[in-house]
Amino acid sequence: MKINILVSSLFLGLIAVSCQSKDQKLPIIGEKEIITRQENGVTITDSVYPKIPSFQFLNQDSTYISDKDFDNKIYVANFFFTHCPSICPTMQRNLLQAYEKYKGDDRISFLSHSIDFKYDQPSVLKSYADRLGVDNNQWQFVTGSKAEIYGIADNYLVYAKEDSTVAGGYDHTGYLVLIDHEKHIRGAYDGTNDEQTQQMLKDIEILLQEYKK
Amino acid sequence: MNKYITFILISMLIVFFYQLSACNSNVDIKKAQYTVNGQKLYVQHCQNCHGSKGEGLGKLYPPLTDDNYFKENRALLSGIVKNGMRGEIIVNGEKYNQEMPANKQLTVVDIAYILTYITTNFGKSDVIYSTEEVIENLKNHNQL
Structure with missing residues (x-):
């Protein structure tokens, strides 16, 4: 009898654990706005979370890409520049881990924005991507005007600024930002930190589960 | 009784060898000191590009594991660390530029x-890269 109880409680415990992992959901990041609207005479309140706005940038193949290219995908975005002497190499090394893990998987892509709009022309980005080991279009490297790039950095909650006093001439944070199908931010990870990179890899799996058919 | 004596003898032998190995010469202590300090500085100044295991990054930044490169260019290493470098090099048979x-x-x-940390930890060298060697390197190439 005792054994029976033990076995059944173990079994229940297992179910609880597996249910928990199924229900696990990443939060939506950013300040929500409460919007009320009238529908059929009833007041409805919605919480609206900030979204990444539409964009268009020139990529490493000198082709324009836009937010449409990321529709029905999740993606990881970050900000870097090719001759960055400080945090970028570590951040790109860590993002490369994710790229290699999901290479060929069209549910996910990667988007690196260069914040050096002067030097990082498409040909420079192309050479950088090649040498980093990126050989398909799943990881895009883009450039744009200063206003466009720095503007969208704000939307990704990444700090980026031209600053002649820091090494390389640009100051920025090394976040890897996880975006869902609705263009909501679902996670932000310090790309220079190994533990947070591992957390991102776990969270990508959790987010992919949301779109499992 | 015989077993007892054998046991004592073996124990004594173990203690003897343990002490022998623990008895570091001054050179080893100095090397350990250089390596420990070198690792701290490596993390601060080199690891971003060259990686925590000296593995480099793709074909962008070369690995620091080519012992032949270290041997052939030993006299140039101080200048590279201090003044950087440009142009094509071949490391582990791959081109980097x-x-x-x-x-x-x-x-x-x-x-x-x-350099002691890099050449002994990632390379196969077992000798210190001394301050005298660094000064001589830099002097010979007018880089001091």
Whole structure:
């Protein structure tokens, strides 16, 4: 009898654990706005979370890409520049881990924005991507005007600024930002930190589960 | 009784060898000191590009594991760490061509620590890269 109880409680415990992992959901990041609207005479309140706005940038193949290219995908975005002497190499090394893990998987892509709009022309980005080991279009490297790039950095909650006093001439944070199908931010990870990179890899799996058919 | 004596003898032998190995010469202590300090400086100044295991990054930044490169270019290493380098190089049979920034703020002792760490930890060298060697390297190439 005792054994029976033990076995059944173990079994229940297992179910609880597996249910928990199924229900696990990443939060939506950013300040929500409460919007009320009238529908059929009833007041409805919605919480609206900030979204990444539409964009268009020139990529490493000198082709324009836009937010449409990321529709029905999740993606990881970050900000870097090719001759960055400080945090970028570590951040790109860590993002490369994710790229290699999901290479060929069209549910996910990667988007690196260069914040050096002067030097990082498409040909420079192309050479950088090649040498980093990126050989398909799943990881895009883009450039744009200063206003466009720095503007969208704000939307990704990444700090980026031209600053002649820091090494390389640009100051920025090394976040890897996880975006869902609705263009909501679902996670932000310090790309220079190994533990947070591992957390991102776990969270990508959790987010992919949301779109499992 | 015989077993007892054998046991004592074996124990004594173990203690003897243990002490022998623990008895580091001054050279080893100095090397350990250089390596430990070198690792700290490596993490600060080199690891971003060259990686925590000296593995480099793709074909952008070369690995620091080519012992032949270290041997052939030993006299140039101090200058590379201090003043950076540009142009094509071949490491582990692969071509690399990305400018390496200078590290002017590093002192002679810093460079000796870093190069000892790199050449003994990632390379196969078992000797210290001394401050005298760093000074001589830099003098010979007018880089001091």
